[in-house]
Amino acid sequence: MRSHDIPVLHLVNRFWIGGAERQFVERLRRHPEGFRAVVGCLEASGPMLEQVRALGYEPHVFPLHGSMMRPNTAVQIGRMAALIRKEGIKVVHGTDFNTNLLGLAAAKLGGAKAIVSRVDLGHLRSGFGKWHREAEKLNARLADLVVANAEAVMQVCIRDEGVKPQNVMVVRNGLDLSLFDQLAAQPLQAPLPEGPLVAVIGNLWPVKGHRTLVEAVAKLPPALHRFRFVCAGEGPEREFLTRRIAELGLQERIILLGHRLDVPAVLVRAQAACLCSSAEGLSNALMEAMASRLPIIATDVGGNPELARENGMLVPYGDAAALAAKLTELLSAPERARVMGQRGRKRIELELTMERMAEGHGALYRRALGSEPFVPERYEDRAA
Numbered sequence: 262m263r264s265h266d267i268p269v270l271h272l273v274n275r276f277w278i279g280g281a282e283r284q285f286v287e288r289l290r291r292h293p294e295g296f297r298a299v300v301g302c303l304e305a306s307g308p309m310l311e312q313v314r315a316l317g318y319e320p321h322v323f324p325l326h327g328s329m330m331r332p333n334t335a336v337q338i339g340r341m342a343a344l345i346r347k348e349g350i351k352v353v354h355g356t357d358f359n360t361n362l363l364g365l366a367a368a369k370l371g372g373a374k375a376i377v378s379r380v381d382l383g384h385l386r387s388g389f390g391k392w393h394r395e396a397e398k399l400n401a402r403l404a405d406l407v408v409a410n411a412e413a414v415m416q417v418c419i420r421d422e423g424v425k426p427q428n429v430m431v432v433r434n435g436l437d438l439s440l441f442d443q444l445a446a447q448p449l450q451a452p453l454p455e456g457p458l459v460a461v462i463g464n465l466w467p468v469k470g471h472r473t474l475v476e477a478v479a480k481l482p483p484a485l486h487r488f489r490f491v492c493a494g495e496g497p498e499r500e501f502l503t504r505r506i507a508e509l510g511l512q513e514r515i516i517l518l519g520h521r522l523d524v525p526a527v528l529v530r531a532q533a534a535c536l537c538s539s540a541e542g543l544s545n546a547l548m549e550a551m552a553s554r555l556p557i558i559a560t561d562v563g564g565n566p567e568l569a570r571e572n573g574m575l576v577p578y579g580d581a582a583a584l585a586a587k588l589t590e591l592l593s594a595p596e597r598a599r600v601m602g603q604r605g606r607k608r609i610e611l612e613l614t615m616e617r618m619a620e621g622h623g624a625l626y627r628r629a630l631g632s633e634p635f636v637p638e639r640y641e642d643r644a645a
Contacts, residue, residue: 266297272360276307280545293623345371374629380542411543411564435618445525460531462546465496470537476581493521528553551605572605
């Protein structure tokens, strides 16, 4: 970094394993030219913290100690604002719900531009009470810019939340193929079951739709019973899923792997990937499946159609019969599946690279600072 590079404060809640956290690390790894990263967090914990430190960043910590509805929140906003002034930070880039809100307030106090990130359709706040969604909507309207990772997310911001079109910009997630291929070549963290595999990557949360997957697998024809559905991730759905898998006698066909740090190595050993979510932004799980040359079957929600073009199949959310039918169609046609998988890899190589993402973030910061014009963009234009 050069001494005259423009400082950008990047904020994240914590460094747990998740799509937003992985993209946060990649954002730092390939920071746009002309800008210098400063890292802040609310909690210095999680397995991805060491990756951030390995890149040379020691996060500034602004601990909430629980609820945001406490006087301490104002204290931490004040501390952020002081850091903004001390470092001469020009742009504050929030990553998740908490840091979007706190980052906006601190940026206003510190005289910086505020960018809030939106990587989903707002569904993640529905279980926390109405105020979370209302706060998120207001936050998006008050920010200098909103960065969305998919056109579907951008449309939610404009249509449902009242954000002006010129204040929303799409920067799609990027994937470092060189690093991904290195990780894919590493040994497995733990053995996988014998037989052809379908990878299901995602934490065991209700939104990920694992219940539909279980019911769909139970409907597959005997010729496909040799396939093993390996689910990498952990969460509150484990107890229900374990019980239902046992009730249907699917213990040998659906395996809950728990948290895995070797997802690329799991994916390259699979024959297909499946995502059953009720809502998605731009799914990192699907992007990594595409990088692994896997054909994908995904629900027709959020940003999934933007990824499953010509290299996957879409099904309605919650429709186990439709999912079973598409799984049967795909897994019964290995040559077609192979061709679809190759198309997916090609799309990652051409359209969803780290270079594209870094260019997008550079344009985002320049627009926030008033030096990049607003040019409406659609996914079809970018992919042409």
